[in-house]
Amino acid sequence: MAEPMPDAAIRPRKEFGKTIAADITHRLREEIIACGLAPGEPLRFDVLRERFGASFTTLREALTALAAEGLVDAQEQRGFRVAPVSRQDLVEVTDARVLIEVELIRRAIERGDDDWEIAVISTLHRLKRIEQRDPEHPLRDPEWKIAHRQFHQSLVSACGSATLLAIRADLFDRAERYRHLSANFRPRPRDKAGEHQAIMQAAISRNADLAVQLIETHIRSTADNVATYAAHLLDTE
Amino acid sequence: MAEPMPDAAIRPRKEFGKTIAADITHRLREEIIACGLAPGEPLRFDVLRERFGASFTTLREALTALAAEGLVDAQEQRGFRVAPVSRQDLVEVTDARVLIEVELIRRAIERGDDDWEIAVISTLHRLKRIEQRDPEHPLRDPEWKIAHRQFHQSLVSACGSATLLAIRADLFDRAERYRHLSANFRPRPRDKAGEHQAIMQAAISRNADLAVQLIETHIRSTADNVATYAAHLLDTE
DNA sequence: CAAAGCCATGTTTTCGAAAATCATACCGTT
DNA sequence: AACGGTATGATTTTCGAAAACATGGCTTTG
Numbered sequence: 001m002a003e004p005m006p007d008a009a010i011r012p013r014k015e016f017g018k019t020i021a022a023d024i025t026h027r028l029r030e031e032i033i034a035c036g037l038a039p040g041e042p043l044r045f046d047v048l049r050e051r052f053g054a055s056f057t058t059l060r061e062a063l064t065a066l067a068a069e070g071l072v073d074a075q076e077q078r079g080f081r082v083a084p085v086s087r088q089d090l091v092e093v094t095d096a097r098v099l100i101e102v103e104l105i106r107r108a109i110e111r112g113d114d115d116w117e118i119a120v121i122s123t124l125h126r127l128k129r130i131e132q133r134d135p136e137h138p139l140r141d142p143e144w145k146i147a148h149r150q151f152h153q154s155l156v157s158a159c160g161s162a163t164l165l166a167i168r169a170d171l172f173d174r175a176e177r178y179r180h181l182s183a184n185f186r187p188r189p190r191d192k193a194g195e196h197q198a199i200m201q202a203a204i205s206r207n208a209d210l211a212v213q214l215i216e217t218h219i220r221s222t223a224d225n226v227a228t229y230a231a232h233l234l235d236t237e
Numbered sequence: 238m239a240e241p242m243p244d245a246a247i248r249p250r251k252e253f254g255k256t257i258a259a260d261i262t263h264r265l266r267e268e269i270i271a272c273g274l275a276p277g278e279p280l281r282f283d284v285l286r287e288r289f290g291a292s293f294t295t296l297r298e299a300l301t302a303l304a305a306e307g308l309v310d311a312q313e314q315r316g317f318r319v320a321p322v323s324r325q326d327l328v329e330v331t332d333a334r335v336l337i338e339v340e341l342i343r344r345a346i347e348r349g350d351d352d353w354e355i356a357v358i359s360t361l362h363r364l365k366r367i368e369q370r371d372p373e374h375p376l377r378d379p380e381w382k383i384a385h386r387q388f389h390q391s392l393v394s395a396c397g398s399a400t401l402l403a404i405r406a407d408l409f410d411r412a413e414r415y416r417h418l419s420a421n422f423r424p425r426p427r428d429k430a431g432e433h434q435a436i437m438q439a440a441i442s443r444n445a446d447l448a449v450q451l452i453e454t455h456i457r458s459t460a461d462n463v464a465t466y467a468a469h470l471l472d473t474e
Numbered sequence: 475c476a477a478a479g480c481c482a483t484g485t486t487t488t489c490g491a492a493a494a495t496c497a498t499a500c501c502g503t504t
Numbered sequence: 505a506a507c508g509g510t511a512t513g514a515t516t517t518t519c520g521a522a523a524a525c526a527t528g529g530c531t532t533t534g
């Protein structure tokens with residue numbers, strides 16, 4: 001007889017990662033990036049315990065990991081809180097992203113093979129499909145977010161440095177939180193589809209200088225948008 | 238009457254940081270960097286528990302933090318181990334350091350004020366004093382290590398980006414571990430004192446191009462040294 | 475009345491036992 | 505002998521109680 005479906009009572013609690021701690025780290029990260037937990041908000045164990053159904057120490061491990069990524073602020077003996085946002089931090093994250101992403105794009109264009117080209121083309125294709133389906137509020141759509149993340153990830157994936165890719169990933173997450181922050185106040189998304197298309201073409205045709213210029217513009221204009229439309233959230237804290 | 242010295246029985250267990258977890262993170266980090274714990278060595282809780290006198294969960298939190306810094310390798314459900322070393326990783330860390338440190342030196346030279354100049358000059362002075370006192374095995378001397386770290390830190394401290402400084406600090410630690418790895422097999426330290434002096438002068442005289450070139454050479458030649466004299470440790474794993 | 479000290483309360487932090495998981499050796503079968 | 509599956513011991517992971525700590529209000533004192 002076939003193994004029955006897992007009973008609700010023994011449904012696995014770990015949907016991502018093998019350990020509960022890794023799972024909670026992942027869920028907390030997504031929630032902070034999406035601003036479901038507001039910047040600066042205290043992260044009290046009682047509340048988290050109820051929300052995530054894990055114990056003190058497991059939560060503590062997750063919060064410690066997120067603190068290292070810059071999404072959580074650990075105040076020794078006084079608990080944790082969601083990392084605050086500020087204009088200064090936005091500028092720093094943007095600057096760091098440009099510095100690193102530009103270098104990684106160059107390396108990827110230099111080193112990328114057929115598989116890399118295929119990855120770039122196919123992740124962009126998926127992204128465009130999702131945008132066609134529902135062109136309204138991309139950041140509200142989890143699928144769009146994943147596809148967008150994967151497209152940018154694929155662009156640099158052939159750079160050859162896992163070390164720099166890890167740093168880039170952390171910075172990308174921190175920047176994405178700022179995008180969410182301003183999403184509710186932004187009048188209309190600009191033509192991101194066109195920008196992504198142009199970046200893809202520059203990369204595939206191995207035009208490094210153009211790709212670098214497009215990426216830098218892409219990153220900086222997004223950050224400018226955030227600074228404009230989330231201004232009231234950046235100056236008060 | 239003056240407060241008596243803390244009794245041995247109630248001697249504080251936290252010498253660094255306010256929490257035990259932060260203290261253990263710090264001690265473990267130093268021990269891994271100094272190769273007191275060998276690369277790839279499993280980090281079993283029984284052993285750590287005895288060595289650091291903390292409980293499972295506290296150790297777990299410390300290991301999680303160090304995993305985010307790249308000094309510990311977390312294998313889900315199969316424990317932790319000291320991050321392995323490899324030629325590839327050495328190259329990546331060196332490359333990343335050059336990319337970031339070069340940029341930060343430029344920014345610091347651009348933005349540094351009088352306090353910055355004073356910090357650079359005085360940290361170099363302390364470093365030279367320590368080298369005069371005991372010119373034998375600098376990496377064996379904890380004071381030299383701290384002074385060396387602080388000199389390089391001071392050079393970039395005025396860059397204006399806490400975000401990039403944090404990334405730089407992690408990479409510096411990872412590189413320092415490789416230096417320790419080869420220290421036992423290196424015949425003689427080359428003229429680091431002269432290099433540090435030249436870097437300081439280029440920085441203070443605001444000669445960014447020269448400072449950048451010197452720093453890059455400094456970082457790369459150190460890494461080359463490691464690759465040469467720790468070759469037998471890098472190829473086997 | 476101001477300032478300092480002290481207790482009460484809520485929160486974080488730490489601990490070791492207990493549950494879950496993995497690695498290994500053993501056994502039976504082919 | 506080789507293979508697959510299972511029991512066993514070792515190790516990690518998780519939990520909630522208990523200790524440590526910070527904060528704010530209250531009392532006492534100068």
